[in-house]
Amino acid sequence: MKKRYTAAAAMMMVLGMCASASAAFDENLNDYTLDTMVVEADAIKNKFGDTITEQSYYRTGGDVKVITREEIEKRHYTDLTEAIKRIPGVTFQNPGYRGGEYGYQFYNNGVSINGDTRVIILVDGRRVDNAASTRIGSSTTSGSKATGVNLDQVTNMENVDKIEVIKGPGASVYGSDALGGVINIITRKGGQTNTGSIDLATGSWDKHKYALSYSGSAGNDNSWHYFISANRDMSGDTKYKDGTVGDTGTLGGSNWKEDGVNVRIDKDFNDKQSLKVWYNFKQGRDGYPIATPNMKYYNQKDWDDIIFKATVGKLDANNKLIWDGKYKEKGRRDPAGTRYEEYTKTDGTKGYYVLDASGNKIKTFTKLSGDAKNPGYHNLYALDGKAYGSFSKFKNNDWDIQYTFDKDNGMESFIRVYDQNHRYAHRDKYKWTLLSDPSNTYNDLFPTGATSDQLAQWIKDNLAPFPGGDQAALKEWVEKTGGVASEPTSWHEEKNRGVQLQYAKSIG
Structure with missing residues (x-):
């Protein structure tokens, strides 16, 4: 009994401290006035504390996380990946910039949940990733795939009411390729009162947002x-x-510009019947920088060395081209019919000429590619984005019309007609030299080697200039090589059209 009284007294002390902590205190009064506290039920949660969405009744268990509109606005998420990646276990594989080889490389636009890439993307319960897409990066014997959908190109954040992420095999009701999980984007519906909003934001690097x-x-x-x-x-x-x-x-080339428009119209006939018409448009032109330059080698001297090794060949101490000597069989023919002829090099070893169709001797020289053999090699890609303006473009037009003719215990019976039309293209342009055979051109001019000044002048006259150097020279080079990357004349298209009928009935 003594222990019980002690515990009760301690509990009263705790309650007293809690009460005083929430009270308004005036040092001129001897009384405490408690603040009024109103407790309201959360309309978007059920009795178990789960967030209710339009798709809640179609879950089959699993770990479910929901990002609400309130959180989206409070944290000011600017795109879908920014919002979703805060959920533990969800990771994105993207190139680190806005554009890229959209549609070609699955690792540029992949998403995984708890390490599993078998994830499908829904908008209002309708699948938007294309099962027949060329963006299939991997598969298993059961035929499941790794998604390659670029979430940031699905729809606009202003159009999003909630994002529901279902982790694990509980989402398998959507198919065998949903074993990793499902990301369901639920769009906004107009409320009872008329309201509008304007969102303006700006930041570093000329980044602006208007909505x-x-x-x-x-x-x-x-x-x-x-x-x-x-x-x-x-x-x-x-x-x-x-x-x-x-x-x-x-x-260079990491700039981007994207526009979007969304319209949703709903008609509620009664508690069980309704009509929804939804339209989504989004387009963008995103820069394509390909690789981030290594600043250790991003200077004029190293640029000349890197581009010469990659385009012309490797030099000895006297700036003489080093022939590769890789052919070891006299008179051997390759599949194209090219012949090789043996000769004795100046050091007494044997070498081999390459003979063209007319029997003319053509030397081949050691060209170095990749950072392992030619440190800073990927700096050459700075030409693509910075000088030539390589880019990727996309344009999405999506329609979705749904008539709900019955609701039973929260489950909808409906007929839906949809048309998803996505197209994309990319332009990756670069030009390192205009010479058809730079190795033999250099060797014919300097068969015994060249001075440092002669080498520097030859590079200046025949190879692409350093993108971080003389901008006038860079512009002149681009114009001389055909100008910047041109607009696409053809597109890769993904179309997903169909009619969906669902009849749901609660038994018991």
């Missing part, structure tokens, strides 16, 4: 609901800090 939305209801009974939004996101080239030397550089 506006307007929603509400219409009709004598407010049974019509509408939501309209439009946005533009854009940015100039971003800067980065080099991990080797610590210098700050600019990633």
Whole structure:
């Protein structure tokens, strides 16, 4: 009994401290006035504490996380990946910049949940990733695939009401390729009152965001609901800090510009019947920088050395080309019919000429590619994004019309007609030299080697200039080699069209 009284007394002391902590205190009074506290139920949660969404009744268990509209606005997420990646276990594989080889390399636009890439993407419960897409990066014997959908190109953040992430095999009701999980994007519906918003943001690197939305209801009974939004996101080239030397550089070609429009109209006939018409448009032109330059080698001297080794060949101490000597069989023919002829080199060893169709002797020289043999080699890709403006483009047009004719215990029976039309293209342009055979051109001019000045002048006359150097010379080179990357004349297309019928009935 003594222990019980002691515990009760301790509990009263704790309650007393809690009460005083939430009270308003005036030092001139001897009384405490408790603040009024109102407790309200959370309308979006059920009795188990789960967040309720339009798709809640179609789950089959598993770990479910929901990102609400309130969180999206409070944290000011600007795209879908930024919002979703805060959920533990969800990772994205992307190139680190906005554009890229969209549609070609699955590792550029992949998503995985707890390490499993068998993830499908839904919008309002409708699948938006294309099962027949060429963006299939891996498969298993059961035929499941790794998704390659670029989430940031699905829809705009202003159009998103909630994002539901289902982890694990509990999402397998959607198919065998959903064993990793499901990401369901639920769009916004107009409310009872008319309201609008304008969102303006700006930051470093000429990054700007403009967005506006307007929603509400219409009709004598407010049974019509509408939501309209439009946005533009854009940015100039971003800067980065080099991990080797610590210098700050600019990633040429990392600029981007994307626009979007969303419209959703709903008609509520009664508690069980409704109509939804949804339209989504999004397009973008994203820079294509390919690789981040290594600042250790990003200077005029190293550029000349790197581009010469990659385009012309390797030099000895006298700036004479080193022949590769890789052919070891006299008179051997390759599949194309090329012949080789043996000769004795000046050091007494044997070498081999390459003979063309007319029997003319053509030497081949050691060309170095890759950072292992030619340190800083990937700096050459700075030409693609910075000088030639390589880019990727996409344009999405999506329609979705759904008539719900019954609801039973929260489950909908409906018929849906949808048309998903996505197209994309990319332009990767670069030109290191205009010479058809730079190795033999150099060797014919300097068969015994060249001075440092002669070598520097030859590089200046025949190879692409350093992108971080003389900008006038760089512009002249681009014009001489055909100009910047041109607009696409053809597109890769993904179309997903169909009719969906669902009849749901609760038994018991």
